[in-house]
Amino acid sequence: MRMFAHMEDSIPFLTLLFFVACGLPADADVGPTPVRGVMLGPRTESDVRLAAEEVTLRLRRDRCEVTAEFSLENEGATKEIEVGFPDAGTVDGPRDSQTLLRDLQVKVDGKAVVPAYRPDPPSQDGQVSFRGWSVFPVRFAQGARTAISVAYWTPPQPVERLALLPTCAVLYVLRTGAAWKGTIGRARVALRLEDGLTRSHLRGLTPAGARETDDGYLWEWTDLEPAEDVQVRFVTRDAGELLAVLSRQVREVKNDAEEVELRCELDECARLCNDHEVVVAQCDWFLAREQALKAPVVPFSVQRKERKWLPWELRKARALAASGSAQAALECAATAIPRLREVLADYDAMLKTNNAGPVQAKYRTHDTMIDWAGARSGLAELEKLMEGR
Numbered sequence: 001m002r003m004f005a006h007m008e009d010s011i012p013f014l015t016l017l018f019f020v021a022c023g024l025p026a027d028a029d030v031g032p033t034p035v036r037g038v039m040l041g042p043r044t045e046s047d048v049r050l051a052a053e054e055v056t057l058r059l060r061r062d063r064c065e066v067t068a069e070f071s072l073e074n075e076g077a078t079k080e081i082e083v084g085f086p087d088a089g090t091v092d093g094p095r096d097s098q099t100l101l102r103d104l105q106v107k108v109d110g111k112a113v114v115p116a117y118r119p120d121p122p123s124q125d126g127q128v129s130f131r132g133w134s135v136f137p138v139r140f141a142q143g144a145r146t147a148i149s150v151a152y153w154t155p156p157q158p159v160e161r162l163a164l165l166p167t168c169a170v171l172y173v174l175r176t177g178a179a180w181k182g183t184i185g186r187a188r189v190a191l192r193l194e195d196g197l198t199r200s201h202l203r204g205l206t207p208a209g210a211r212e213t214d215d216g217y218l219w220e221w222t223d224l225e226p227a228e229d230v231q232v233r234f235v236t237r238d239a240g241e242l243l244a245v246l247s248r249q250v251r252e253v254k255n256d257a258e259e260v261e262l263r264c265e266l267d268e269c270a271r272l273c274n275d276h277e278v279v280v281a282q283c284d285w286f287l288a289r290e291q292a293l294k295a296p297v298v299p300f301s302v303q304r305k306e307r308k309w310l311p312w313e314l315r316k317a318r319a320l321a322a323s324g325s326a327q328a329a330l331e332c333a334a335t336a337i338p339r340l341r342e343v344l345a346d347y348d349a350m351l352k353t354n355n356a357g358p359v360q361a362k363y364r365t366h367d368t369m370i371d372w373a374g375a376r377s378g379l380a381e382l383e384k385l386m387e388g389r
Contacts, residue, residue: 047076051185060195065153074140101152164302174226184224191216204233264299276323283316295364308371314378333382340379
């Protein structure tokens, strides 16, 4: 959220804006795209300088609680400005469910004010359109400082619902501070981790330069010319927590199809945690199931959002090798190698005849759901493992 001046029909605006987005990154190294609002600058030069701001972001699993203190200095003539912030949510959603700021409280020089809703024409930036603003008048005396304080909370907005570890992004906009006269004299943004969140839940902090505190991180600047916003990427639970939850759910599940999906997630999560014992146990379960069904069980990867089958013997051999169980890994590799050679022979035959029918009948799945490239690289990997024994 950021305060800044805006001139429209001779009425300046000072706006505050904060956004949260929750969803899945394209991969582990790529962050999600936060919801962004329209950041308007002044159409005429402003005499008001943002002398100081102090912001606290109290990050919880289901919300972010925000308090912000702004000290503004008027270096021009005394004037009354209508101060406001976008508050009505998106044009295509009901106002109550799309309101961005919850339990909003505003004070000017220590006195509580009640903002009035102003239904302005929606602004457009290609991502979010606001239907209106909550506004209140503020008198800026010449040469004096005015203090504005704001407190509210905001819920995460889902970007993508499908995720092994749903990732959220908190964005605090700094760049619009450039709309004020001169630099921001002093800026301080404190991130506090609450509700059981720890540094292990964080997936990225920008800009660089935040220092660790007892309960989170702190950014501090003087004479700031903002060019980058504060963004915090985090997961509401880390892989270890999810592993414990999935392990319990697998033990309690009664539905056969649901158990398959849960075990796919458990297998994938265990790989993220490098819990090789759990990975081996899931491979054994899927191998037994394939033997009973006489057909491959094609797992769904939540991270990659795809279904791809590789022989479970290969997955198991890799887990055993990673765990340091060298002899067990070799024994498993001796079983997996003939299986992989059989799979690749079927692939070569399919290419030679240009007919996928036999492969689909044998594996009871579409040929595109078989990870042929993974099978080839896996075979080379296990052959090298056997050579080095």
